[in-house]
Amino acid sequence: MEALISSLTRQEVFAINHASDVAAVRRGGQKLADALGFNETRAGQLALIITEAATNILKHAGEGEIHVGPAQSGAGVGIDVLAVDAGPGIADLAASLVDGVSTAGTAGTGLGALRRLADEFDVYTQRGAGAAFFMRLWRDLPAPRASGVEIGALWMPMAGEEACGDGWAVRCDGAGATLLAADGLGHGPEAARAAAAGVRALETLKGVGAGELMHAAHDALRPTRGAALATARIDFAADELRYAGVGNISGCVIDGGRRALVSHNGIVGHNMRKVQEFAVPFLPGALCIMHSDGIQTQWDLDKYPGLAGRSPMLVAAVLMRDFIRRRDDAMVLVVRRFES
Numbered sequence: 639m640e641a642l643i644s645s646l647t648r649q650e651v652f653a654i655n656h657a658s659d660v661a662a663v664r665r666g667g668q669k670l671a672d673a674l675g676f677n678e679t680r681a682g683q684l685a686l687i688i689t690e691a692a693t694n695i696l697k698h699a700g701e702g703e704i705h706v707g708p709a710q711s712g713a714g715v716g717i718d719v720l721a722v723d724a725g726p727g728i729a730d731l732a733a734s735l736v737d738g739v740s741t742a743g744t745a746g747t748g749l750g751a752l753r754r755l756a757d758e759f760d761v762y763t764q765r766g767a768g769a770a771f772f773m774r775l776w777r778d779l780p781a782p783r784a785s786g787v788e789i790g791a792l793w794m795p796m797a798g799e800e801a802c803g804d805g806w807a808v809r810c811d812g813a814g815a816t817l818l819a820a821d822g823l824g825h826g827p828e829a830a831r832a833a834a835a836g837v838r839a840l841e842t843l844k845g846v847g848a849g850e851l852m853h854a855a856h857d858a859l860r861p862t863r864g865a866a867l868a869t870a871r872i873d874f875a876a877d878e879l880r881y882a883g884v885g886n887i888s889g890c891v892i893d894g895g896r897r898a899l900v901s902h903n904g905i906v907g908h909n910m911r912k913v914q915e916f917a918v919p920f921l922p923g924a925l926c927i928m929h930s931d932g933i934q935t936q937w938d939l940d941k942y943p944g945l946a947g948r949s950p951m952l953v954a955a956v957l958m959r960d961f962i963r964r965r966d967d968a969m970v971l972v973v974r975r976f977e978s
Contacts, residue, residue: 699725751789803829859907
């Protein structure tokens with residue numbers, strides 16, 4: 639089954655600083671559940687997940703964020719909930735995840751309820767360095783079969799802006815997946831329009847290579863202010879990823895080590911002098927990470943033991959939390975090839 643997932647779907651980010659913020663996130667979750675056709679039972683489960691996740695942030699970390707949006711999967715209709723904080727972390731994660739255990743007087747069901755209520759669940763925490771919880775709830779059961787890749791992406795506008803000038807897209811098909819990451823020049827609505835033009839270029843193309851997609855995006859971005867852009871094509875049969883980049887999108891492959899992906903100078907839509915594809919091995923289990931310059935480049939997953947094996951959404955969350963510059967739009971796209 640072919641599917642396109644992108645930043646053109648809205649993702650809400652809620653700051654959690656006070657008990658009153660919990661209700662605001664619940665209302666946002668209910669609004670999305672209604673829009674996606676969740677029944678009363680499934681919407682009630684979503685409300686419980688949000689309540690426990692937000693209350694856990696307040697009790698254990700004091701403050702944090704919750705991201706709520708449509709499931710980043712082409713397999714069906716669902717909702718993703720991501721709870722992130724920079725608090726003390728969880729000393730004994732196994733004990734905290736026992737259903738019914740609440741160490742700080744939360745809703746009474748504890749973190750184990752998150753794992754029980756969610757159809758998909760993952761967590762990453764380091765003692766003294768915060769925690770991130772990922773929950774996915776499908777509208778319909780049984781849960782649909784996923785495509786050949788697992789996706790995690792976060793994007794946030796610069797402080798004071800509503801529109802994010804960074805964007806991303808992933809198109810999945812039986813032979814592989816095509817990836818795109820864009821950073822519209824500047825910030826604000828015009829930058830967002832440029833990034834969206836790049837995303838829509840992928841909407842109109844199927845199964846194309848990285849270079850061909852880059853040329854199509856160049857044509858699509860001509861009426862805009864332009865963007866930095868990176869494209870990639872994962873080929874399942876060849877066990878490889880082919881990458882092309884123009885401008886300052888950072889890309890790498892994580893597969894035991896970190897292999898940087900090369901981009902050329904230029905502005906897609908205006909001044910694109912050279913498009914060159916680079917091929918690297920991409921075996922089952924490998925990660926491809928792309929991000930805009932709103933994320934610092936000095937991160938090292940080796941300093942986060944076990945993170946590379948967690949959900950791509952958690953990888954994106956930790957990179958966004960710890961390396962966002964906050965003076966520009968920011969975007970992180972993480973794609974893992976499923977194990978055979």
